[in-house]
Amino acid sequence: MKKRLCIHGMAVAGLLASVAVPASAADTITVASWGGTYQEAQTKAFFDPTAKELGITIKQDTTNGLDDVRLQVTGNAVKWDITELGADECARGSKEGLFEKLDYNVIDKSGINPKLVHDDWVGISYTSVVLIYRTDVFGDKGPKTWADFWNVEKFPGRRALSGSQATETLSVAALAKGIPIDKVYPVDIDGALQSVDKIKGHIDAWWTSGAQAMQLVKDGEVDMASIWNGRAGTLKKEGAPVAFSFDQGVLTADCMVIPKGSKNKDIAMKALAKFVSPDLQANLPLYVDNGPANEKAFETGKIPPERIKDINSAPENVKKQVLQDPAFWRDNLVDATEKFNNLIQQ
Amino acid sequence: MRSARLHDGAGATLNADALRADARRESFGLLALLSPGLLLVFAVIIVPIGWLFWLSLFDEAGQLSAANYARFFEQASYIKTFVTTFKVAFTVTGACIVLGYPLAYMLSQLPRRAAGVCLIFVILPFWTSVLVRTYAWLVILQRKGLVNTWLMDLGVIAQPLSLANNFAGVVIGMTHIMLPFLVLPLYASMKTIDVDCLRAGMNLGASPAATFRQIFLPLSLPGLASGVVIVFVLCLGFFVTPALMGGGKVIMWAMRMEQTTSLYSNWGAGAALGVVLLAVTLALLGLFQWLLGARATGVWSQR
Numbered sequence: 001m002k003k004r005l006c007i008h009g010m011a012v013a014g015l016l017a018s019v020a021v022p023a024s025a026a027d028t029i030t031v032a033s034w035g036g037t038y039q040e041a042q043t044k045a046f047f048d049p050t051a052k053e054l055g056i057t058i059k060q061d062t063t064n065g066l067d068d069v070r071l072q073v074t075g076n077a078v079k080w081d082i083t084e085l086g087a088d089e090c091a092r093g094s095k096e097g098l099f100e101k102l103d104y105n106v107i108d109k110s111g112i113n114p115k116l117v118h119d120d121w122v123g124i125s126y127t128s129v130v131l132i133y134r135t136d137v138f139g140d141k142g143p144k145t146w147a148d149f150w151n152v153e154k155f156p157g158r159r160a161l162s163g164s165q166a167t168e169t170l171s172v173a174a175l176a177k178g179i180p181i182d183k184v185y186p187v188d189i190d191g192a193l194q195s196v197d198k199i200k201g202h203i204d205a206w207w208t209s210g211a212q213a214m215q216l217v218k219d220g221e222v223d224m225a226s227i228w229n230g231r232a233g234t235l236k237k238e239g240a241p242v243a244f245s246f247d248q249g250v251l252t253a254d255c256m257v258i259p260k261g262s263k264n265k266d267i268a269m270k271a272l273a274k275f276v277s278p279d280l281q282a283n284l285p286l287y288v289d290n291g292p293a294n295e296k297a298f299e300t301g302k303i304p305p306e307r308i309k310d311i312n313s314a315p316e317n318v319k320k321q322v323l324q325d326p327a328f329w330r331d332n333l334v335d336a337t338e339k340f341n342n343l344i345q346q
Numbered sequence: 347m348r349s350a351r352l353h354d355g356a357g358a359t360l361n362a363d364a365l366r367a368d369a370r371r372e373s374f375g376l377l378a379l380l381s382p383g384l385l386l387v388f389a390v391i392i393v394p395i396g397w398l399f400w401l402s403l404f405d406e407a408g409q410l411s412a413a414n415y416a417r418f419f420e421q422a423s424y425i426k427t428f429v430t431t432f433k434v435a436f437t438v439t440g441a442c443i444v445l446g447y448p449l450a451y452m453l454s455q456l457p458r459r460a461a462g463v464c465l466i467f468v469i470l471p472f473w474t475s476v477l478v479r480t481y482a483w484l485v486i487l488q489r490k491g492l493v494n495t496w497l498m499d500l501g502v503i504a505q506p507l508s509l510a511n512n513f514a515g516v517v518i519g520m521t522h523i524m525l526p527f528l529v530l531p532l533y534a535s536m537k538t539i540d541v542d543c544l545r546a547g548m549n550l551g552a553s554p555a556a557t558f559r560q561i562f563l564p565l566s567l568p569g570l571a572s573g574v575v576i577v578f579v580l581c582l583g584f585f586v587t588p589a590l591m592g593g594g595k596v597i598m599w600a601m602r603m604e605q606t607t608s609l610y611s612n613w614g615a616g617a618a619l620g621v622v623l624l625a626v627t628l629a630l631l632g633l634f635q636w637l638l639g640a641r642a643t644g645v646w647s648q649r
Contacts, residue, residue: 065608066608067607067608070611092611096611158489163594164594164605204508204511204593205511205593205594205595206593206594206595207594208589208594212590215484219485219488219489219490219491220489220490221488221489221490221510221511333609334609334610337605337609338421338423338609341423341597341605342421342422342423342426344594344595345423345426345427345430345595345597
């Protein structure tokens, strides 16, 4: 009954959508990503070259994440052929059976971390959570590690952490306890929560979006924060007095999937194979700070050597960071997030 | 005499039957005229709400269960959110009354033209996007914002006040956004108060303060009540301002709905929150109606 009602409602929505958008030709696919400068970079790096090479049209849309895919798939109104998600969302969606199986005869997985290669999803790029501080407050003697961030006597000042990404904040909380980067996963959730409990009284804002994190640092509302490296790089480029490094960063992957019921599955598979190929992957860091998921991209010679040190997924930088484990969060996200939400709420 | 009465009775019954048939025909006709509207209300209000309720009864495995409601008691954060929501709603409503009543009173006493100009200043922000106004408040209130910079430059304070990213910020931002919802119905009701009543009061020796207290205030209460109801109910479901001004520490019910919808794989988890908010809002409206009479909830009805 539940399902039938769902389908009925979505059929109406689907009907409306198909009236609004002219019927797509067989060689047209729709790809959804996060929008903004990131998607513009992807357009130049992945979508345009792939469309040209395969002789297809790639339409674009933006996504809010797993909810959107779930809505389309459970409602039988799939309008995307490929969509980007966070790796933990991919792992959860995979458990729910929302994606098509990927064909690794078409997609060459070599060069991609095996943790990001799965039956129905594959890694596409990396974002890092880094510690940023204002140099007009600390000079170059700012907090360098998460233990410093947690040390409110030595580094007095206003602080912000992510409130919406419990996965990331719990990872840095574990690092703050002094756990070495290769021992953070599997996260000791209760231990990490205790660590959050210690700092929460000194947190002035729990940010819920990348833009908000950026605004907090830029306007001097906080003196130090956790932030995504792309946002941190933008702040620096804009001339804000900030410093950050990849030391003790949390490397989180993004992934791509083909939502179950995609009408252009075969072409989508070919396009996805192009997206993750070293050649196109190497384009991405030319336009944006998010590093390629395929490490063979660094061997193509396309990325200028002086650029490589600024890329979070460059082999040198990967060594300094914790790789967030999507499978761990697939199984622990709900419980950990509920506890985390309870803790940070006033 | 008896027969005459019978005769009359029979006549009345005859007539009554015809009248009843006529009335029935007419009400059927009216119902037919109303049916498109009723169907629309059924399709766009009753069905989705029923569906929402239905969805809230299924857990993540798709089984009928009360898990989505049980969670509110198992996880302390939901209770906290609920308390926060009401705390914010009460504070904002209170602040709106304190600021809005004198404002509406002043507007109602001004000459028509001046009142018109002043009303524009009430309505203009009302037409501006909530998002824009919230960001504007953020710029004004934050640590290095206008207020703190000025106060520190003037030497009034040594340390910046924390006005944004906390409860105070949420209340300030929301009060600004909710104020017109209180002022407009209140102003409308104050305009209908007959000035002659006030003159009569003063003529009979009451001081201006007594006239206000004994005549104007009671007559303006229904307008105030309807304004309070709108503001309070809107506060309960507010999202944008607390999300941006609360610094992640002030979590209101609507924000929790958004979090829950993306956290759980079943729509029921978020739907249950919606059902609770709807039930609480309806219960409150019922309570207001009972306490204040129909005029309070018959929003905008008086001119």
